[in-house]
Amino acid sequence: MLKLPIYLDNNATTPLDPRVLEAMMPYLTEVFGNAASRNHPFGWAAEEAVDYAREQIGQLISCDPKEIIFTSGATESDNLGIKGVFEMYSQKGNHIITATTEHKAVLDTCKHIEKLGGKVTYLPVNREGLISLTDLEAAMTPQTILVTIMYGNNETGTIQPIREIAAIAHKHGALFMTDGTQAVGKIPVDVQADGIDIMAFTAHKMYGPKGVGALYVRRKNPRVKVTAQMDGGGHERGMRSGTLNVPGIVGLGKACELARLEMATDTERLSKMRDRLESSLLELEESYVNGSREHRLPHVTNISFTYVEGEGLMMGVKDLAVSSGSACTSASLEPSYVLKALGLSDDLAHSSLRFGLSRFTTDEQINYAINHVKEAVTKLREMSPLWEMFKEGVDLSKIEWAEH
Amino acid sequence: MAYSDKVIDHYSNPRNVGTLDKSKKNVGTGLVGAPECGDVMRLQIEVDEATNTITDAKFKTFGCGSAIASSSLATEWLKGKTVDEALSIDNMEIVEELALPPVKIHCSVLAEDAIKSAINDYRVKNGLPALEEAKSHH
Numbered sequence: 001m002l003k004l005p006i007y008l009d010n011n012a013t014t015p016l017d018p019r020v021l022e023a024m025m026p027y028l029t030e031v032f033g034n035a036a037s038r039n040h041p042f043g044w045a046a047e048e049a050v051d052y053a054r055e056q057i058g059q060l061i062s063c064d065p066k067e068i069i070f071t072s073g074a075t076e077s078d079n080l081g082i083k084g085v086f087e088m089y090s091q092k093g094n095h096i097i098t099a100t101t102e103h104k105a106v107l108d109t110c111k112h113i114e115k116l117g118g119k120v121t122y123l124p125v126n127r128e129g130l131i132s133l134t135d136l137e138a139a140m141t142p143q144t145i146l147v148t149i150m151y152g153n154n155e156t157g158t159i160q161p162i163r164e165i166a167a168i169a170h171k172h173g174a175l176f177m178t179d180g181t182q183a184v185g186k187i188p189v190d191v192q193a194d195g196i197d198i199m200a201f202t203a204h205k206m207y208g209p210k211g212v213g214a215l216y217v218r219r220k221n222p223r224v225k226v227t228a229q230m231d232g233g234g235h236e237r238g239m240r241s242g243t244l245n246v247p248g249i250v251g252l253g254k255a256c257e258l259a260r261l262e263m264a265t266d267t268e269r270l271s272k273m274r275d276r277l278e279s280s281l282l283e284l285e286e287s288y289v290n291g292s293r294e295h296r297l298p299h300v301t302n303i304s305f306t307y308v309e310g311e312g313l314m315m316g317v318k319d320l321a322v323s324s325g326s327a328c329t330s331a332s333l334e335p336s337y338v339l340k341a342l343g344l345s346d347d348l349a350h351s352s353l354r355f356g357l358s359r360f361t362t363d364e365q366i367n368y369a370i371n372h373v374k375e376a377v378t379k380l381r382e383m384s385p386l387w388e389m390f391k392e393g394v395d396l397s398k399i400e401w402a403e404h
Numbered sequence: 405m406a407y408s409d410k411v412i413d414h415y416s417n418p419r420n421v422g423t424l425d426k427s428k429k430n431v432g433t434g435l436v437g438a439p440e441c442g443d444v445m446r447l448q449i450e451v452d453e454a455t456n457t458i459t460d461a462k463f464k465t466f467g468c469g470s471a472i473a474s475s476s477l478a479t480e481w482l483k484g485k486t487v488d489e490a491l492s493i494d495n496m497e498i499v500e501e502l503a504l505p506p507v508k509i510h511c512s513v514l515a516e517d518a519i520k521s522a523i524n525d526y527r528v529k530n531g532l533p534a535l536e537e538a539k540s541h542h
Contacts, residue, residue, distance in 0.1 A: 311468035401438030
């Protein structure tokens, strides 16, 4: 018997893999030491576990274990990376380049930088959600210290041309940072081959626990430093103070190890399942995929269903836990800024659903989801005056709406 | 957001979804709201001219559950009422009946506007003077 609701919101967070929990358990109980306690076995055991996790992470993203700075999650990592570079490299320049479709953890940090007197360029994206390399090249100045562009987008799954972006940043003497939150553990991310200098990521998007993340900070070619944003005991090579979250770190390490070992099989299974979900839903008339279908994370699809309203749609798909492009919890409707940046109108942005599949998603769940969404959209369209007008050939843009 | 049982009931089993022949002289049509605001309601009434009584009412709504429920409820209330009685339906009665939270009051306002707009259309079609601008909520 299928258990409802079905969780298809894995870009928001993933369930903890039981194997990760198992690895963490001893560190929540008997192995409780402080990894910074150097003079007794309790501390040594904790430190050993943390170092092992660094190795597991290093193997996943092809970095040296010493290049990993543990944090509380991707938001902190994004903050530390951007603010830390802005402070550390203030002698060199004060210009940062990012994109309009970044996560708020990056965008709002950049807004903060602007308040501190920094200059930020927000690159637009095309209909596919991709930035233009020509735009990036044109935006580079001698004052540019950092280019920060996310690896894979959280709403659409769109993957940016990371290697090309890194090359342009480096050509102009700037560092390249990426928010790898949605990509690490899902697709091959290789900081050497990709030319990444700084990368934020987190455990809970790859079947690890919440409350732990990391910042990769390159140590060679070039040696990158970020100014600590929290003062204290000088942990993590002075870049992030605070007693290490040992069980969380063990969980992140284990999650990375599982991701490395199972990525190929997970990707093959998930992309097939995603494609089946997507092609079945596109059988509905007037439904469109948002973002690039070519450059995309394997487990994500974002689809707009025209002439149905977002919140009504969410209510209609109550057996599914999904996200909508609509943030209308208040009277003022705020359609997703990511979808709007792709050029979607407000109503199309509102009537979108984001599906994020996981290692634990089953074919049976996808079958149910397909039928459930199709039924809801069909029912709401039968109830929609806009759908009726569209079917009668009325041009909705020509109607003078009584603005409310 | 948690919806009340009544909103869920109207959303799941909407009453009187459909279309009346708007070319008929005794059918009044009201279309209110705008797609970019996230709500469009079309409410129609059919009037028995001899008794001035609403014999049928239909709606179609593009909007959230509360908007769908408000218009569905409005059609239920309209049937059997005289046109004058229908004019006295107040949005706050809809709010109370459906237990709408403050952020959803605009859905009830839209339903009231749709009723008035449909009645107005019926009046104009039948040579009666247009209603004074409905209560201004905007």
